[in-house]
Amino acid sequence: MSDSRNENENNNNGSWGLPAGMDPMKVMQVASGYWQSCVLHAANRLDIFNLLDEQAKDLDTLTKETDSDRRCLGALLSALVSMEFLDRDGDVFSNNTFSKTFLTTSSKFYQGGIVYMFENWYEAWGGLYNTVKTGTPSALMHQEYTDKETRDYMMGMHNRALSQADVLTSMIDLSGKKLLMDIGCGPSTFSIKFCERYDGLNAIAMDREQNLKIAQEIVDEYQFNDRVELRAGDYNSDDLGSRNDAMLLSSMTNQESPEKLKLLLKRCYDSMTKDGVIMIQEQLLWPDKKGPQLAALIGVNQVINTIGGSSYSTAEMEAILSEVGFVDITSRQMAPPSPFIMVSGYKR
Structure with missing residues (x-):
């Protein structure tokens, strides 16, 4: 089976009729940016990184320990792997050096509190349009x-x-x-x-x-x-x-x-x-x-x-x-x- 991970790198924007160096995916990446932050917020609240602090665990174990839906948790974990917050081997997931350093409470560099702070601001940011129109803070x-x-x-x-x-x-x-x-x-x-x-x-x-x-x-x-x-x-x-x-x-x-x-x-x-x-x-x-x-x-x-x-x-x-x-x-x-x-x- 072919691996498509590098196919986009080989595509020439010229075949789209785009100016050289212009990437239309930037619009989608920015417009959907909250998808990534919401994945991190949910993982932080579910305590995923602390649950994996000592050892790798499979999907079934994490489903039980987080009292979550297996299908939905699997999607979340896959997203975390793609975002390079976790590693995986089949259905077994583990912290990588980055998540262990910044997202586990055992680390002196723990940043989970900052993640919670940004999650607390999420709803207020959804009111940005009205704030700009009215001049009234949404929070x-x-x-x-x-x-x-x-x-x-x-x-x-x-x-x-x-x-x-x-x-x-x-x-x-x-x-x-x-x-x-x-x-x-x-x-x-x-x-x-x-x-x-x-x-x-x-x-x-x-x-x-x-x-x-x-x-x-x-x-x-x-x-x-x-x-x-x-x-x-x-x-x-x-x-x-x-x-x-x-x-x-x-x-x-x-x-x-x-x-x-x-x-x-x-x-x-x-x-x-x-x-x-x-x-x-x-x-x-x-x-x-x-x-x-x-x-x-x-x-x-x-x-x-x-x-x-x-x-x-x-x-x-x-x-x-x-x-x-x-x-x-x-x-x-x-x-x-x-x-x-x-x-x-x-x-x-």
Whole structure:
């Protein structure tokens, strides 16, 4: 029997009458992109990758363990194999190196919490057309999530931040700094890692109370209770202090409108000591706003989930920092595979 896997590679677009290099399948691939994400969401919720963490299993065993329909589960598993999340030998399925690294809870690089986060946003994204027409978000990012949803998201952010923190903390010198204010700290991973790197540094990590419940567990695990203070609050209205000599805003500036972001950064400036440094770690657009794609899509996510949120370009972020008083402003791409840019500036 012939193998058709490589037939498309041998076809010449010219036989379709298409311009050279043009692939009509791109339209279908993008239009059906949610098929792939839904397959991953379902597998994650069914706990497929954890069930295969220790050993390979056949379809019948997985059907029983997931309490699923055999035919439907078989289709899902075949899709996972085709997407290179699983390996198979006949009807026996196993994790591959990728899924074992990123999709099993036994791995320190586990990203299943992030998968749950995107699944939670799925319904809201279905309302994008109406959002664009009306200007009304189809969901609000600051809605109350269940404890499980919060834990899944926060632990996913923590696991991702662990390797990213090593890069971030090496990009700027906080020697001699005494107090870091971590605005919208999430799991507090970056506060912990900065304090771990700099012996004389303490941190105040501010976020919503629901998020700090998980952050407290992480601070306890790293035994940094004496140096990382968790503070529940609203960074747009609550007091930021007056003695911060370092401030970190990570993955939260694009939730704010340009007006609110400018006010926040001015409040940060006013709360800082002379020679204090501000660090903004964010996925930002290029100056011409033609990409990168992920930063542009984050802008769409802010349209869906926030009132006024936006994707900012590096040039826009630098301009706002300059306008509120910061100097010596630089933007640097973080080391691959991180998609983040770190923008820094100083209060002189």
